[in-house]
Amino acid sequence: MPTENNQQGKLEPISQQNTTDQLKKIRSALLALRDAVILLNDDDGLEWWNQAAEDLLLLQAADKGKHIFDFIRVPEFRQYYQAATTPNDGDGVHDGVHMVSWRDPNRYLKCELTPFGDEKLLIIYDVTRLHNLEEMRRDFVANVSHELRTPLTVMMGYLENFSDQPDMPAHWRRGFELMSQQTARMNRVVNDLLLLSRIEIEETHELNYIDMTKLLTHVYDDAQAYNQEYGHTIHLQIDTYDGLQGSEMYLNSALSNLVINAVKYTPKGGNIAISWTKTAEGCRFAVEDNGIGIAPEHIARLTERFYRIDKGRSRATGGTGLGLAIVKHVLYQHEANLQIESVEGVGSTFSMVFPAAHIRSAPTN
Ligand code: ADP
Numbered sequence: 001m002p003t004e005n006n007q008q009g010k011l012e013p014i015s016q017q018n019t020t021d022q023l024k025k026i027r028s029a030l031l032a033l034r035d036a037v038i039l040l041n042d043d044d045g046l047e048w049w050n051q052a053a054e055d056l057l058l059l060q061a062a063d064k065g066k067h068i069f070d071f072i073r074v075p076e077f078r079q080y081y082q083a084a085t086t087p088n089d090g091d092g093v094h095d096g097v098h099m100v101s102w103r104d105p106n107r108y109l110k111c112e113l114t115p116f117g118d119e120k121l122l123i124i125y126d127v128t129r130l131h132n133l134e135e136m137r138r139d140f141v142a143n144v145s146h147e148l149r150t151p152l153t154v155m156m157g158y159l160e161n162f163s164d165q166p167d168m169p170a171h172w173r174r175g176f177e178l179m180s181q182q183t184a185r186m187n188r189v190v191n192d193l194l195l196l197s198r199i200e201i202e203e204t205h206e207l208n209y210i211d212m213t214k215l216l217t218h219v220y221d222d223a224q225a226y227n228q229e230y231g232h233t234i235h236l237q238i239d240t241y242d243g244l245q246g247s248e249m250y251l252n253s254a255l256s257n258l259v260i261n262a263v264k265y266t267p268k269g270g271n272i273a274i275s276w277t278k279t280a281e282g283c284r285f286a287v288e289d290n291g292i293g294i295a296p297e298h299i300a301r302l303t304e305r306f307y308r309i310d311k312g313r314s315r316a317t318g319g320t321g322l323g324l325a326i327v328k329h330v331l332y333q334h335e336a337n338l339q340i341e342s343v344e345g346v347g348s349t350f351s352m353v354f355p356a357a358h359i360r361s362a363p364t365n
Helices: 014-033 049-058 076-082 128-163 169-201 212-229 248-264 311-317 323-333
Strands: 003-005 012-014 034-042 045-050 098-100 109-115 119-126 209-210 233-238 241-246 269-279 282-289 335-344 347-355
Touching: 034 049, 045 049, 049 119, 049 212, 076 098, 076 109, 169 323, 169 347, 209 248, 212 233, 212 241, 212 248, 212 269, 241 248, 248 269, 248 282, 248 323, 248 347, 323 335
Parallel strands: 233 269
Antiparallel strands: 003 012, 034 045, 034 119, 098 109, 109 119, 209 241, 269 282, 282 347, 335 347
């Protein structure tokens, strides 16, 4: 006979009555839930729904069996639904899909589909509050960074003027040097924060043809200038003339961040290889170094803002802790992925994998 845990944790037989009571309870709980819950059959038709779903989708008893796409016509939802119900197409599906409510443009929804057997459970959450909070956070950071910019520029200007005075007392010189270094660092943090805010806030951005050979040569020249005090051997290998459809300013920043990191986190006299190659899925930009490497437990967190493995080292090399966060956002705009392979004490390879949809051959004229 089947058994179940009672309240004391002991096993006791499940009676028909117990099962019916429990089913009733589960049903009442689902009905009372403030999120919309919909059970879909193997043909993606509506099987069962709760009150919140009824209110959101304006459902009636006669809608039973009708296709879910008749009620949610948002293209992002269709795309997500198809991906979530296609076996092995797991990428990004677990996070659900966010969209503006089709009934009220001031409300934001998140849909999450869980297939089980031939059926599916669809839950629609109202994430308006979260969305608004996130927007407030973004605006706040952008405003603070913007407000700090002018005072910082004034301070940097005066500090430079004072530091140039030949008659400055020797015991003040060290203080002025430190103030100049720290204001320059603050300025870099503010500029990176502003760049991040701009990338996040811009919903659409202009995409143009990018000549990767030209861009990579530019990034390589900058790296060589930065490399003077490190003395690494930097090698650039371009295997394809393919370019990208993208935003040149943002990509320049993302590529430079990876290359400058390789320079910074490799002990003097190291080897750095930058490459641009064609792959089966599109094209790949990679930066390989034989530097300090990264322990596995840090890798997943590297793209978080201000996440550094060694704060002292990052500061000493002029890092803002925002470089990889910028890389992540830029790649998201270009539907590209960041891959990090690293062995502590041996070196790291950071790669950007661009999908075929963003690859462009050089214009012929
Ligand atoms: P930072 O300004 O501190 O360099 P990033 O966001 O660019 O900030 O990088 C985050 C952290 O990732 C760095 O502080 C460093 O610990 C680690 N890191 C990035 N690139 C490398 C690399 N090529 N080798 C070793 N560690 C790296």
